[in-house]
Amino acid sequence: MGLAFALLGAASAALFAGIGSAIGTGRAGQAAAGVLTEDPSLFSKVLILQLLPGTQGIYGLLIAFIALSNIGVMGGTAPTSLGQGLAYFFACLPMAGVGLLSAMQQSNAAVACIGLVAKKPDQFGKAMILPAMVETYAILALLISILAINGVAALG
Numbered sequence: 001m002g003l004a005f006a007l008l009g010a011a012s013a014a015l016f017a018g019i020g021s022a023i024g025t026g027r028a029g030q031a032a033a034g035v036l037t038e039d040p041s042l043f044s045k046v047l048i049l050q051l052l053p054g055t056q057g058i059y060g061l062l063i064a065f066i067a068l069s070n071i072g073v074m075g076g077t078a079p080t081s082l083g084q085g086l087a088y089f090f091a092c093l094p095m096a097g098v099g100l101l102s103a104m105q106q107s108n109a110a111v112a113c114i115g116l117v118a119k120k121p122d123q124f125g126k127a128m129i130l131p132a133m134v135e136t137y138a139i140l141a142l143l144i145s146i147l148a149i150n151g152v153a154a155l156g
Contacts, residue, residue, distance in 0.1 A: 001082050001085065002080040002081045002083065002084050003073075004085065006089060007068075007071075008089055009085075009091065010064040012089075012092055013061075013063040013092040013095040013099065015060070015096070016060065016097065016100040017056045017060025017100060019100055020053070020056050020057070020101065020102065021054045023103065024103040025050055025054045025107070026107075027053075027107040027111055031046075032046035035114055035118040048128065049114050049117065049127065049131065052131045053103040053131070054103075057103070059139075059142045062142070063092055063145045067088055067092055070153040087155075088149065091145055092149070093145075094144045094148070095144075098138055102138040103138070106134040106138075107131075109130050109134055110131040112130070113127035113130050114127075
């Protein structure tokens, strides 16, 4: 039963952060496509803004790999007790939840900044900072999940 909870935690981190990134990059991509119909020369600028909400999916995948490695699923046996399984599950939750929500919110900021770049392309540097601020919380969740997973592994 512990292994099931540990796997559920790893899957949740990848799944929910990935869903957030898919929604986020999709929203920003729609805005970017609208801008490109008017000015195709802005492609590289709007592409960078579109990609920002995609990082949470990468972070979720990283947490899933770390968790799967620590529980022994990737390259060995996985004798995980119920307590350890629950601990791994809860250790993955920060990345799962924050990954989902921060990617969606980052896309809102990215969409607004894509609109800014459409009107004032010279403001791209400032426009990139705004959605990047949301990234801070995804990075904090990534760090907490990494520390928690490593803490569970250390308790063994």
